[in-house]
Amino acid sequence: MSSITIPAQGAQRPHLRPLSILRDLPAVADLIELCFSDTMDSEGKRYVQDMRRAGSDNSFIKWANRAAETTSLPLTGYIWEENGCIIANTSLVPFRYQKQRIYLIANVAVHPDHRRKGIARALTERAMQHAREKKVSNVWLHVRHDNPAAIELYTRLGFIERARRTSWQASSDLHAQRLETDIAITSRHPTFWPTQLNWLSRLYPDLLGWHRDWNFNSLRPGLWNWLYLLFVDMNIRQWAAVRKYQLQATLSWIPTGRGESLFAAAGERSDPDALTALLIHARREVYHLYPNIALDFPTSPFDDAILAAGFKPLRTLIWMQATS
Numbered sequence: 001m002s003s004i005t006i007p008a009q010g011a012q013r014p015h016l017r018p019l020s021i022l023r024d025l026p027a028v029a030d031l032i033e034l035c036f037s038d039t040m041d042s043e044g045k046r047y048v049q050d051m052r053r054a055g056s057d058n059s060f061i062k063w064a065n066r067a068a069e070t071t072s073l074p075l076t077g078y079i080w081e082e083n084g085c086i087i088a089n090t091s092l093v094p095f096r097y098q099k100q101r102i103y104l105i106a107n108v109a110v111h112p113d114h115r116r117k118g119i120a121r122a123l124t125e126r127a128m129q130h131a132r133e134k135k136v137s138n139v140w141l142h143v144r145h146d147n148p149a150a151i152e153l154y155t156r157l158g159f160i161e162r163a164r165r166t167s168w169q170a171s172s173d174l175h176a177q178r179l180e181t182d183i184a185i186t187s188r189h190p191t192f193w194p195t196q197l198n199w200l201s202r203l204y205p206d207l208l209g210w211h212r213d214w215n216f217n218s219l220r221p222g223l224w225n226w227l228y229l230l231f232v233d234m235n236i237r238q239w240a241a242v243r244k245y246q247l248q249a250t251l252s253w254i255p256t257g258r259g260e261s262l263f264a265a266a267g268e269r270s271d272p273d274a275l276t277a278l279l280i281h282a283r284r285e286v287y288h289l290y291p292n293i294a295l296d297f298p299t300s301p302f303d304d305a306i307l308a309a310g311f312k313p314l315r316t317l318i319w320m321q322a323t324s
Helices: 023-040 043-052 058-067 119-133 147-158 192-204 207-209 223-231 274-287 303-308
Strands: 017-020 076-082 084-098 099-108 139-145 159-171 183-186 239-241 246-253 262-266 290-299 312-322
Touching: 017 119, 023 043, 023 084, 023 099, 076 119, 084 119, 084 159, 084 207, 084 262, 099 119, 099 207, 119 139, 119 147, 139 147, 147 159, 147 312, 159 207, 159 274, 183 274, 192 246, 192 262, 239 274, 246 274, 262 274, 274 290, 303 312
Parallel strands: 099 139
Antiparallel strands: 017 076, 076 084, 084 099, 139 312, 159 290, 159 312, 183 239, 239 246, 246 262
16 A cells, blocks of 8 residues: 655644643543534443543553553544634544554544634644654544535545445344244354355455454354353354245344444345344344444445334444545
8 A cells, every 4th residue: 555645734733733641531522522422322422431531540641641552542643722722633543453553533523613624634634644654554534424525525635435334223122023024033053154254254344354343253153162252251142044944144242342232244135134033133132131232234225124123323434544
C-alpha cells in the first residue's frame, strides 16, 4: 500500500492540539454523547461512562499515558478548542493484525454549533499525519451511511469504501413468536462446519479481521476446541437451520461482553426465512442470560429477514480505508 499523503490544509492550526488524557476525557465524553447519542448502543454508552470515570482515575491515567500507542483503546487523538471549550475531537485507535500496525480514526465529533467550518477536515488530516509520523500506512475509519457530507469529505481525503455493515439489536424474549415454516432449527452439526466457515469468511471478511475480538477457530467443532472453551469458561451456542437435510443458515452466540454477540452465516441462495427463524430462536434461548442481543451483518438482501425476527437497525456504517 502506498504511503498516506496529507493535503496542504492539514497544517497545524492554533485551536488544534493533542488530546490530554489528564484533563480532556470528561469533556470529550460529553461531546461524543452529544453527537452520537441517537445511534449509540449499550456498549457505546458504557464506553462514554468509562471515559468519564477514567478521567478522574489517577492510576488509569498513569497507565494510559504509557499504553496509548499499544492498546486498542481511544487514548490518542486531537481536539479543537475555542475559548477554553473543547468543541471537536478525533480519536486514533491502534490495532495490530498479522504483525501489521493499523490505525482506526474514530469519534470524529464536532459540536453542532461549530459545523461546516472545516474543523472535521482539519482534525482528520491531523490524525492522518499522526499515522504517517508513526509510519503506519494502513488507516481506516467508519462513517454513518446517512451522513453524505462526511462521506464526501473522507472520499476527498483519499478514503474508499471497503464494506457497509449494519448493527442490529433485539430484546431477548422467551415468548417471541416462532416462524411458521418447514425449516427445522437444530444444533450445529460438525459436518456443517466447512459450509459454515465458507459463509462466515464471506460475511465477516479477513479484510476486517483486525477489528474482531474473536476468530473463526472458536466455532470449530472438535474435542480439543470444546475443552479449550470449557477451560476459558466461554459458553458458545450454535444453531443451524435445515430444510430437508439441506443446510440453509447457521447462527452462533458468542458472549464476548462487548458489542455484537450473534454471528450469522448464510449462502447467497439461502432462504431468508432460515435466518429469521434462527434469530427468533436465539431471542428465546438466551432470554435468561442477557436482556438484549446484537448482530453485526453486511447490508444485504437479508435485511428484511432480520427485521422480521424483531431486530431493529441501530446504524449502518461504511468502512473506509485510506489508499493515497
